[in-house]
Amino acid sequence: MQFKSMVLSNVEVSPSYFRMRMTAPPTIGVSCPGQFVMVKVNPAIDPLLRRPFGVFDLGTFETEFTDCGRQTYLEILYKVVGKGTAMLSTLHQGDHLDILGPLGKGFTLGDPAGEKLLVGGGVGLAPLYYLAKELVKESRVHLFAGGRNKEDILCITEFDRLGVETYVATDDGTLGAQGLVTEVLEQHLSRAGANATIYACGPTPMLKAVAFLADKYGIACQVSLEGYMACGVGACLGCVVQGKDHSEATPDYRCVCKDGPVFDQTDLLWS
Amino acid sequence: MQFKSMVLSNVEVSPSYFRMRMTAPPTIGVSCPGQFVMVKVNPAIDPLLRRPFGVFDLGTFETEFTDCGRQTYLEILYKVVGKGTAMLSTLHQGDHLDILGPLGKGFTLGDPAGEKLLVGGGVGLAPLYYLAKELVKESRVHLFAGGRNKEDILCITEFDRLGVETYVATDDGTLGAQGLVTEVLEQHLSRAGANATIYACGPTPMLKAVAFLADKYGIACQVSLEGYMACGVGACLGCVVQGKDHSEATPDYRCVCKDGPVFDQTDLLWS
Amino acid sequence: MTQPNLSVDIAGITLRNPVMTASGTFGYGSEFAPYLDLEKIGAIITKGLSLKPKAGNPTPRIVETPGGMLNAIGLQNVGIDTFIGEKVPYLRKISTPVIVNLYGNSLEEYGELAGRLDGIAEVAGIEVNISCPNVKQGGIVFGTDPKAAFEVVDLVRRNTGKPMIVKLSPNVTDVVVMAKSCVDAGADALSLINTLTGMAIDLKSRRPILANITGGLSGPAIKPVALRMVWQVARAVTVPVIGIGGIMTAVDALEFILAGATAVQIGTANFLDPSAAETIAAGIETYLVENGIADIRELIGALKTDR
Amino acid sequence: MTQPNLSVDIAGITLRNPVMTASGTFGYGSEFAPYLDLEKIGAIITKGLSLKPKAGNPTPRIVETPGGMLNAIGLQNVGIDTFIGEKVPYLRKISTPVIVNLYGNSLEEYGELAGRLDGIAEVAGIEVNISCPNVKQGGIVFGTDPKAAFEVVDLVRRNTGKPMIVKLSPNVTDVVVMAKSCVDAGADALSLINTLTGMAIDLKSRRPILANITGGLSGPAIKPVALRMVWQVARAVTVPVIGIGGIMTAVDALEFILAGATAVQIGTANFLDPSAAETIAAGIETYLVENGIADIRELIGALKTDR
Ligand SMILES: Cc1cc2nc3c(=O)[nH]c(=O)nc-3n(C[C@H](O)[C@H](O)[C@H](O)COP(=O)(O)OP(=O)(O)OC[C@H]3O[C@@H](n4cnc5c(N)ncnc54)[C@H](O)[C@@H]3O)c2cc1C
Ligand SMILES: Cc1cc2nc3c(=O)[nH]c(=O)nc-3n(C[C@H](O)[C@H](O)[C@H](O)COP(=O)(O)OP(=O)(O)OC[C@H]3O[C@@H](n4cnc5c(N)ncnc54)[C@H](O)[C@@H]3O)c2cc1C
Ligand SMILES: Cc1cc2nc3c(=O)[nH]c(=O)nc-3n(C[C@H](O)[C@H](O)[C@H](O)COP(=O)(O)O)c2cc1C
Ligand SMILES: Cc1cc2nc3c(=O)[nH]c(=O)nc-3n(C[C@H](O)[C@H](O)[C@H](O)COP(=O)(O)O)c2cc1C
Ligand code: FES
Ligand code: FES
Numbered sequence A, B: 001m002q003f004k005s006m007v008l009s010n011v012e013v014s015p016s017y018f019r020m021r022m023t024a025p026p027t028i029g030v031s032c033p034g035q036f037v038m039v040k041v042n043p044a045i046d047p048l049l050r051r052p053f054g055v056f057d058l059g060t061f062e063t064e065f066t067d068c069g070r071q072t073y074l075e076i077l078y079k080v081v082g083k084g085t086a087m088l089s090t091l092h093q094g095d096h097l098d099i100l101g102p103l104g105k106g107f108t109l110g111d112p113a114g115e116k117l118l119v120g121g122g123v124g125l126a127p128l129y130y131l132a133k134e135l136v137k138e139s140r141v142h143l144f145a146g147g148r149n150k151e152d153i154l155c156i157t158e159f160d161r162l163g164v165e166t167y168v169a170t171d172d173g174t175l176g177a178q179g180l181v182t183e184v185l186e187q188h189l190s191r192a193g194a195n196a197t198i199y200a201c202g203p204t205p206m207l208k209a210v211a212f213l214a215d216k217y218g219i220a221c222q223v224s225l226e227g228y229m230a231c232g233v234g235a236c237l238g239c240v241v242q243g244k245d246h247s248e249a250t251p252d253y254r255c256v257c258k259d260g261p262v263f264d265q266t267d268l269l270w271s
Numbered sequence C, D: 001m002t003q004p005n006l007s008v009d010i011a012g013i014t015l016r017n018p019v020m021t022a023s024g025t026f027g028y029g030s031e032f033a034p035y036l037d038l039e040k041i042g043a044i045i046t047k048g049l050s051l052k053p054k055a056g057n058p059t060p061r062i063v064e065t066p067g068g069m070l071n072a073i074g075l076q077n078v079g080i081d082t083f084i085g086e087k088v089p090y091l092r093k094i095s096t097p098v099i100v101n102l103y104g105n106s107l108e109e110y111g112e113l114a115g116r117l118d119g120i121a122e123v124a125g126i127e128v129n130i131s132c133p134n135v136k137q138g139g140i141v142f143g144t145d146p147k148a149a150f151e152v153v154d155l156v157r158r159n160t161g162k163p164m165i166v167k168l169s170p171n172v173t174d175v176v177v178m179a180k181s182c183v184d185a186g187a188d189a190l191s192l193i194n195t196l197t198g199m200a201i202d203l204k205s206r207r208p209i210l211a212n213i214t215g216g217l218s219g220p221a222i223k224p225v226a227l228r229m230v231w232q233v234a235r236a237v238t239v240p241v242i243g244i245g246g247i248m249t250a251v252d253a254l255e256f257i258l259a260g261a262t263a264v265q266i267g268t269a270n271f272l273d274p275s276a277a278e279t280i281a282a283g284i285e286t287y288l289v290e291n292g293i294a295d296i297r298e299l300i301g302a303l304k305t306d307r
Helices: A083-089 A122-135 A156-162 A181-191 A204-217 B081-091 B124-137 B155-161 B179-189 B204-215 C079-091 C108-118 C146-159 C173-184 C220-236 C248-257 C276-290 D078-092 D107-118 D148-157 D173-183 D220-236 D249-259 D276-290
Strands: A004-015 A017-024 A036-040 A052-056 A057-062 A072-078 A095-102 A116-121 A143-148 A165-170 A197-201 A218-224 A240-242 A253-255 A260-265 B004-012 B017-022 B036-040 B051-054 B057-062 B070-079 B094-102 B115-122 B141-146 B165-171 B197-200 B220-225 B241-242 B254-257 B262-264 C008-010 C012-017 C020-022 C041-050 C062-065 C070-071 C098-102 C125-129 C164-167 C187-194 C196-199 C214-218 C243-244 C264-266 D008-010 D014-015 D019-021 D043-049 D061-067 D068-071 D098-102 D124-128 D164-167 D187-192 D196-199 D214-218 D242-243 D263-266
Touching: A004 A072, A004 A083, A017 A095, A036 A072, A052 A072, A052 A083, A052 A122, A057 A122, A057 B197, A072 A083, A072 A122, A095 C079, A116 A122, A116 A204, A122 A156, A122 A197, A143 A156, A143 A181, A156 A165, A165 A181, A181 A204, A197 A204, A197 C243, A204 A218, A260 B051, A260 D249, B004 B070, B004 B081, B017 B094, B036 B070, B051 B070, B051 B081, B051 B124, B057 B124, B070 B081, B070 B220, B094 B165, B094 D220, B115 B124, B115 B179, B115 B204, B124 B141, B124 B155, B124 B197, B141 B155, B141 B179, B165 B179, B165 D014, B165 D098, B179 B204, B197 B204, B204 B220, C020 C276, C041 C079, C062 C214, C070 C220, C070 D220, C079 C108, C098 C108, C108 C125, C108 C146, C125 C146, C146 C164, C146 C173, C146 D043, C173 C187, C173 C220, C187 C220, C214 C220, C220 C243, C220 C248, C220 D068, C220 D196, C220 D220, C243 C248, C248 C264, C248 C276, D019 D276, D043 D078, D043 D124, D061 D214, D068 D220, D078 D107, D098 D107, D107 D124, D107 D148, D124 D148, D148 D173, D173 D187, D173 D220, D187 D220, D214 D220, D220 D242, D220 D249, D242 D249, D249 D263, D249 D276, D263 D276
Parallel strands: A116 A143, A116 A197, A143 A165, A197 A218, B115 B141, B115 B197, B141 B165, B197 B220, C020 C041, C020 C264, C041 C098, C098 C125, C125 C164, C164 C187, C187 C243, C243 C264, D019 D043, D019 D263, D043 D098, D098 D124, D124 D164, D164 D187, D187 D242, D242 D263
Antiparallel strands: A004 A017, A004 A095, A017 A072, A036 A052, A036 A095, A057 A072, A218 A260, A240 A253, B004 B017, B004 B094, B017 B070, B036 B051, B036 B094, B057 B070, B220 B262, B241 B254, C008 C012, C062 C070, C070 C214, C196 C214, D008 D014, D061 D068, D068 D214, D196 D214
């Protein structure tokens, strides 16, 4: 759906990382964690295109300002990297945004009995929080969070509070283990059950490494990808990635926006 | 000069008319009333060009936030007509603007003994307030303010407070006399002294009518013009008007931004 | 006042209003069905179709530029067979005319494709994209050479009885020469503009941002160029002209109509607002009502250029 | 690290840095003296000069468009006599090279004007604007026909010993053909792009906004087109290329340099920020320092296009 939203709060949770809460219509249907929204930062033509962000959280709170006494909200967690996110970071409570979404295919929750291994690199953590919220209802959930330094490790206490067991790795060792998050993950994989599932979101090199480990240990793995997007609905073919059967003669392009952003890692061509 | 300015206040004084006060450096030198500033509404490319506005007021106020205990301010009075002014109207205290100015040649105050007849149409009043402030120090000043209806008649009490005698005319008679402001002006001109001076700012048809009256009664008349501007400094030649000697063979174009915006009406070609 | 007439005729296709969606920006229509009422727009133009499925270019394929965007999708599409098998059944369900945008990499491909589409009842008309390189002729773009354009259009004409729109490239010295050449070859209508060729560079990596190096510029940035070309062409030909390029609002659309366009196409705007086409059509209607204009056709080419 | 070298050579003119100001957007330099240090920029290109004073077009002459602006100044200028009498004395006071942009309405005018400027010591070089209609030849624009362009450039070459830059029009099918033609005729350097022809319409009055109906599009909107053309031309010719079109920041300027430009010109940006040229020059220096690049020339054409 497409809706007008009002900013409720916009807080810098770590240097250059912001968490924004905004209003959403009660009918907003997020079919599964891992979906995303496309945000029009302002009505002007600069920036022109919408910006995609994963759904970090979704819920309702009590308010005297609606008839039913409750207001639905949507949260995103974002990193300031360019023009659009810089503008987003200057918005205040009461400012307005135009939102398209939730869009795309998110994570499959799967068999609750299996261990759930969430792997997030930097702001890749964003869609994993809402995922964790759903998973903890029935499953044992672990989070492996990686980043260059401690400032890239976001909202760990929130995951803690959900009852998720968290493991942290940073390149410079300023928080958690020093090294790559995939190293910490591998230690765990070696003793994980065959019915475990990995859910990963982060930079492409990390996803590649995770997919490699998933193959190595024979564990199911869903990855959430990024892609440069214009439409968000599968029409422009801007955001495509190569599916496992892709070749020039028999093209197998998948839209990150519509067929993803979450894919089973075995469905993709990891070149 | 070019300077960064901070919005101090931005108040709707009449439907779709705003008065904005902003900080200015103490060294801002307005050489005479009638000069203007070019405002970059935001740092993005939409809108791209600066917008010109007359200096409505300039002064200082006491503050604890500067070393010397005073802060210089600049005021503009503007009407929301399009994209740029609409964006301006949404700015709040603390927002930032980039200002170029003061620019151009303003009003000549002339012999203090003569009566000063200010004629403003709608938002054309803007540069006349700062002019009146200077003129009342030594001269008798009258203001003739015109508009379509009472909502176009701005800041009359401010002029009153300066000791200016005000006359109002509106097309629909909702304030002051019903009719054109030039009709009210003409009644006055017929008994004005030869050393009187008219200072007019407003829509072109009004200025034309005023110039005609000035000729008819042999009274000096300065008019402040508008023109579509890009540079504001006489470089792009976008804002020109035809000077009195203009012809295709011997062009006599004047820049509104640099040679004006205020011209002696006899220097212009009123076609 | 009674309801104004918004209906226009393009090459024998009756549109309920002059707002179409531009090829490549609206998929096959179904993608946008959740966001607007497809029955409220004038026509749908589908993604550029070729004989064989086309992989398209590697990614990145799009990049934002000041007031616009570059795309180098590389005309990825499912090919005519899958189109017939998978897309046509959906199109059958909507009453809005569907016009198929097509292209070829050789003269022969254009002809064959047009011939195959000719038999499909669901296809209300075709739009021939001539902004494609002729692979057999060293890659020179059909749409930048009046003779090559004539040949393509002439061949397509001989292979189809459907209404034929020819879509012009703006990357030419004289768009009027191209327009006349296409009309001479049998075009029933002209649409313009396709994208302007542009490029974007990433300073950090010192590489072009698009994998394809160059791409096509669309969006508000190109509107002044599009408006100028539509005005030039509409004065020079007698067939209807369809205006395309940076149309975001009903006001933009009306400007193109004043310049001589009988209809308009909405492209990049669909990405910013998936209901844009419907909103713009409604906005045109409101404008007519508010200004007491009984028929949109009164505005076509009504630009006053005397002083 | 020691100071990096920013100096480049264009057709024998040594610039202290690669940032010039574009013709028609910087007056004669003096207009901007209150806002920047003219001694900190690479070169000043003056407003297009003609033999006789030129009135220019009626107003409105400019209009803002999405991410850009259209201008139809009509090349208003004081003519060569007044230029020599009133402008040259000021130019004498600054050490920054001053390059005179010139145009004619006929072949002969170009030749005569070039000849007269040849004797003026304060003129470091000339930039020939060929985006002008040949009034004697039915108004076809010199810069859109390779033969006409060759003739103009060839004639100017024979009338001047000064370094000669030829400024190319983007309103052509193949800018490389035009570029080669001008180099063959003796151009020492090429600058591009001039403005794209565009149009804007006022719905209310149903009139074109510009009195001249069409105008030239400049500003950020055209940057992708300019970058593409600079890249195409720089690969095809051996003379230095000067990049122009929508440059607002040092990053923009560096992108043009990567694409192959030896220097850049700042146009519309001067209107948004009268100190833009100095700021951009300083920004380029900062970039070199921060990235440990000893010489700006390492970046010229350094774009990597392999994958
Ligand atoms: C499905 C999806 C979900 C995402 N979720 C999040 C999230 O929850 N939190 C978060 O911080 N970021 C997320 N991103 C990345 C986010 O979209 C970009 O960081 C953002 O678009 C950058 O915009 P900008 O204007 O600041 O940067 P600029 O670099 O100025 O953007 C220029 C253009 O490039 C695009 N772009 C730049 N970086 C990326 C990127 N990494 N992925 C896709 N497009 C990009 C922009 O959308 C824009 O079109 C997500 C991306 C995708 C595709
Ligand atoms: C010297 C001078 C002093 C002015 N002083 C005032 C003032 O004190 N208060 C005030 O309300 N207005 C003043 N104006 C008019 C004011 O500049 C315009 O109303 C404003 O630029 C409109 O911008 P916009 O984006 O809202 O309108 P849009 O119509 O969206 O603007 C589009 C373009 O047209 C230009 N434009 C539109 N209307 C005018 C106009 N009347 N004059 C010049 N350019 C215009 C804009 O600058 C912009 O480039 C003055 C104009 C000039 C030339
Ligand atoms: C992502 C994208 C894909 C496009 N694909 C096609 C296409 O397949 N065939 C075609 O003729 N035009 C194609 N175009 C061009 C558009 O139909 C349109 O002519 C152009 O974008 C200008 O209009 P706009 O500024 O409204 O987007 C495409 C444009 C975009 C942005
Ligand atoms: C107001 C204005 C006047 C111009 N006059 C001239 C001119 O006299 N001669 C010329 O060769 N180019 C002229 N140009 C073109 C610019 O020099 C430059 O090529 C063009 O604006 C693109 O650069 P930009 O996008 O940085 O503005 C003019 C441009 C503008 C905006
Ligand atoms: S963003 Fe358009 S197809 Fe995915
Ligand atoms: S605004 Fe540029 S010359 Fe006046």
